[in-house]
Amino acid sequence: MSPQLALDLSGPAALPLTKRLVGSIVREIQRGALAPGAELPSSRELSRSLGVHRNTVLAAYRELIAQGYLETVKARGTFVSRKIPASEASPGPSCVAPLAIELPPLALGPVGRVHPEELPLLGGLPDLRQFPAAELHRAYRAALRSAHELFDYGDAQGHIRLRKELAAHLRNQRGVAAHESRLLVTRGSQQALFLAARALIGKRGVIAVEQAGYPAAWDAFRVAGAELVPIPIDKGGLVVSALARLAKRRKLAAVYTTPHHQYPTTVTLSGPRRLELLELAARERFVIVEDDYDHEFHFEGNPVFPLAQKDEHGVVLHVGTLSKVFAPGLRVGYAHGPRELIERMTALRAVVDRQGDAALEVALSSLMEEGEFGAHVRRMFRAYTARRKVFFECLERELGDVVEYEPARGGLAVWARVAPRVDVQRWALRARERKVIFQVGSQFFFDRAGGDHHARFGYARLNEAEIEAAFRVLRLSLPKSRGSSSCHEAGVDRSARGARKGIAKKVDL
Numbered sequence: 001m002s003p004q005l006a007l008d009l010s011g012p013a014a015l016p017l018t019k020r021l022v023g024s025i026v027r028e029i030q031r032g033a034l035a036p037g038a039e040l041p042s043s044r045e046l047s048r049s050l051g052v053h054r055n056t057v058l059a060a061y062r063e064l065i066a067q068g069y070l071e072t073v074k075a076r077g078t079f080v081s082r083k084i085p086a087s088e089a090s091p092g093p094s095c096v097a098p099l100a101i102e103l104p105p106l107a108l109g110p111v112g113r114v115h116p117e118e119l120p121l122l123g124g125l126p127d128l129r130q131f132p133a134a135e136l137h138r139a140y141r142a143a144l145r146s147a148h149e150l151f152d153y154g155d156a157q158g159h160i161r162l163r164k165e166l167a168a169h170l171r172n173q174r175g176v177a178a179h180e181s182r183l184l185v186t187r188g189s190q191q192a193l194f195l196a197a198r199a200l201i202g203k204r205g206v207i208a209v210e211q212a213g214y215p216a217a218w219d220a221f222r223v224a225g226a227e228l229v230p231i232p233i234d235k236g237g238l239v240v241s242a243l244a245r246l247a248k249r250r251k252l253a254a255v256y257t258t259p260h261h262q263y264p265t266t267v268t269l270s271g272p273r274r275l276e277l278l279e280l281a282a283r284e285r286f287v288i289v290e291d292d293y294d295h296e297f298h299f300e301g302n303p304v305f306p307l308a309q310k311d312e313h314g315v316v317l318h319v320g321t322l323s324k325v326f327a328p329g330l331r332v333g334y335a336h337g338p339r340e341l342i343e344r345m346t347a348l349r350a351v352v353d354r355q356g357d358a359a360l361e362v363a364l365s366s367l368m369e370e371g372e373f374g375a376h377v378r379r380m381f382r383a384y385t386a387r388r389k390v391f392f393e394c395l396e397r398e399l400g401d402v403v404e405y406e407p408a409r410g411g412l413a414v415w416a417r418v419a420p421r422v423d424v425q426r427w428a429l430r431a432r433e434r435k436v437i438f439q440v441g442s443q444f445f446f447d448r449a450g451g452d453h454h455a456r457f458g459y460a461r462l463n464e465a466e467i468e469a470a471f472r473v474l475r476l477s478l479p480k481s482r483g484s485s486s487c488h489e490a491g492v493d494r495s496a497r498g499a500r501k502g503i504a505k506k507v508d509l
């Protein structure tokens with residue numbers, strides 16, 4: 001081992017040794033002790049010098065390779081990647097002079113990022129260790145070799161092969177009468193949301209959004225110039241009657257909604273409200289921007305078709321993403337809807353981004369054509385089903401006396417009400433110090449005007465052992481409430497909880 005390496009494996013006992021080793025190596029890279037290109041000790045050497053099992057070192061190396069910190073060179077060894085993420089590189093010389101003008105205010109939410117040594121209990125992150133990287137690599141290489149056309153200015157709407165595959169996916173999996181001519185491939189659904197707002201409102205207009213809701217969408221709409229009006233949600237999803245009242249008073253350009261698994265609560269929009277919403281949009285002439293971000297992960301009950309499946313009046317723009325089923329770093333999303341809207345969004349897209357990554361789009365269409373994509377989704381569905389079981393067991397065992405929740409039928413997260421005496425913000429900070437991340441409810445509310453006693457926990461990125469470890473940390477991190485943290489004194493009435501162990505209690509949103 002390089003003499004200057006100081007690998008420190010201390011940390012919360014509940015954090016798996018592999019994670020501690022990962023964190024320690026990342027810190028060495030960040031402090032410059034391990035420079036890009038530096039060779040790491042062999043797994044055998046390192047396991048001997050640290051007194052840990054060799055599998056622990058191998059697992060840590062694998063994770064760091066997946067994260068882009070390390071790379072292997074065949075028959076030579078493991079090295080610090082020469083392309084470590086830019087945000088990890090040591091800061092360069094500072095700029096000579098500060099900006100001379102004052103920039104206008106820009107109130108946007110933070111853009112978060114998970115570090116490799118952290119255990120994220122976050123709903124939106126798929127497990128990338130299972131990502132079929134070798135298959136994508138092969139398909140990408142084949143795409144790059146196949147046609148010079150891919151290096152040229154291409155179709156701003158997205159490569160026709162991927163559009164065809166995505167349209168077929170929408171037809172087969174979601175029952176939408178989709179066609180490639182009415183589908184736009186975007187860089188993640190985030191770009192689709194921004195383009196939709198721009199296309200719909202021109203210079204200004206009103207977009208109704210769910211409260212609680214998805215702040216990244218709100219930011220996209222605001223930057224596009226929209227005025228946002230929050231509409232409440234309850235156990236049946238968006239309160240359509242409240243939207244109808246708003247539509248009487250204000251001319252709406254659109255409503256943004258997540259009807260399948262409402263974000264952040266995961267409740268599903270009720271059948272009657274679906275019809276009401278479609279009729280309301282047709283009558284009042286506004287567009288429903290339907291964000292169906294994790295459709296494939298519905299675990300109980302019948303699959304619920306999207307609003308787009310019943311769109312007889314041309315009022316639904318259906319937005320989707322590969323971020324959950326595949327990987328967020330690919331930045332591939334899509335929008336499907338009425339032709340005029342898609343054409344306008346395509347024209348706007350060409351202005352800000354010209355086109356997507358054509359080679360990647362072709363590689364992905366190969367994976368979809370070969371069935372690799374579908375196989376991956378099925379694999380992940382099985383993996384998440386098993387994790388979900390452990391997740392709910394842990395939730396009940398470790399936090400059963402401080403949280404109430406509805407065991408969501410779909411989605412990769414749970415929305416929980418936390419006993420009033422627990423300071424959720426402090427709890428999250430204490431957990432973060434121990435490298436476990438969860439979301440505080442207030443971040444999903446306008447002006448943080450609610451959600452103080454709610455939290456959102458997700459499980460997709462972590463395997464069963466990591467879920468167990470993360471929940472032990474959550475338990476340990478609970479701040480001492482004034483009084484006691486026992487269930488009665490912390491404010492959760494156990495008698496109101498489900499009779500069967502492991503089955504959650506009804507909870508008011």
Ligand SMILES: Cc1ncc(COP(=O)(O)O)c(C=O)c1O
Nearest residue numbers: 124188189190214263293321323
């Ligand atoms: C509600 C919602 N929509 C969309 C996305 C996906 O965004 P993107 O496709 O830009 O990665 C997420 C990811 O967290 C989400 O939570």
